[in-house]
Amino acid sequence: MSWFLYLLECNNGAYYAxxxxxLDARFAAHVSGKGARYTRANPPIKIIASKPYLDRSGASIAxxxxxxxxxxxKLQYFDE
Structure with missing residues (x-):
């Protein structure tokens, strides 16, 4: 199973990581208001970047x- 680090752009112009x-289910949760507290107040517009990792530990460190x-x-991080 792969884990993903993702970066969202929210309606206030801020990024959320x-x-x-x-990834699809998590984005849907954020959009529907069932994701993180921050994205309930500032709904995401789109996923602007994502990067796969082999395990949760690697994704958490990233x-x-x-x-x-x-x-x-932040966007440059996904090119590394």
Whole structure:
């Protein structure tokens, strides 16, 4: 089973990062208001990037690294 690090663009222009093992279902949960508290208040517009990982541990580490970056470097993280 693969895990994914993903980056959403929200309706307020902000980015939201998370991990999941089912990207389509997780995005649908965010859109319907059943995802994270942040995306309930700021619904996502689209998935702007995603990257697969072999396991949850790897995806969690990548999520922490991504969240520590300034906004202008977040998309570049997915090219590495």
């Amino acid at each position: 998370g991990i999941t093992n089912d 999520e922490a690294q991504l969240k520590s970056l300034p906004r202008h470097k």
